[in-house]
Amino acid sequence: MIRFLLLFSRQGKLRLQKWYTPLTDREKKKVIRDMMMLVLARPPRSCSFLQWKDLKIVSRRYASLYFCAGLEEQDNELLALEVLHRYVELLDKYFGNVCELDIIFNFEKAYFILDEFLMGGEILETSKVAVGVAMEEADTLQETMEEYMSKPAY
Numbered sequence: 001m002i003r004f005l006l007l008f009s010r011q012g013k014l015r016l017q018k019w020y021t022p023l024t025d026r027e028k029k030k031v032i033r034d035m036m037m038l039v040l041a042r043p044p045r046s047c048s049f050l051q052w053k054d055l056k057i058v059s060r061r062y063a064s065l066y067f068c069a070g071l072e073e074q075d076n077e078l079l080a081l082e083v084l085h086r087y088v089e090l091l092d093k094y095f096g097n098v099c100e101l102d103i104i105f106n107f108e109k110a111y112f113i114l115d116e117f118l119m120g121g122e123i124l125e126t127s128k129v130a131v132g133v134a135m136e137e138a139d140t141l142q143e144t145m146e147e148y149m150s151k152p153a154y
Helices: 025-040 077-095 100-105 107-117 128-150
Strands: 002-009 014-019 049-052 055-062 065-071
Touching: 002 025, 002 077, 014 025, 014 100, 014 107, 025 049, 025 055, 025 065, 055 077, 065 077, 077 100, 077 107, 077 128, 100 107, 107 128
Parallel strands: none
Antiparallel strands: 002 014, 002 065, 049 055, 055 065
16 A cells, blocks of 8 residues: 655655645654655665665656655555556646646646545556546536636626
8 A cells, every 4th residue: 555645846845745644744744854855865877666664665756756655565666666657647648748837737637637546545547548538527527617607697
């Protein structure tokens, strides 16, 4: 089970966070700070897997963003790396070559894609097509609501 998923920039700015186990705000801030220090300090060609406390940390850099996941001890690191890659593929499919600005300005879409793909730290949907259909339906609903709300009430 994935305990948390973090996206942060090379400058150490947190762009997205998803927690699958309950932690206090203080504990979350400590984990975020530790992950950024560990991952950002590593050389570019180093291994994507780390051991931190009782967790396995899997990280991967795509363009200017680092994707970092905390796993339980018995979980498979390679599968977690594939999960991170699939999430990036889903973001790419939706945004068309996703970049950091897409995450910043459309964070609700990035969270929605993540929630369609992962739930409770486990893979919910493996099909890129099914996640894409869910995103199209959500966008259609949003457009319909915006159109409905923009019409005068009289």
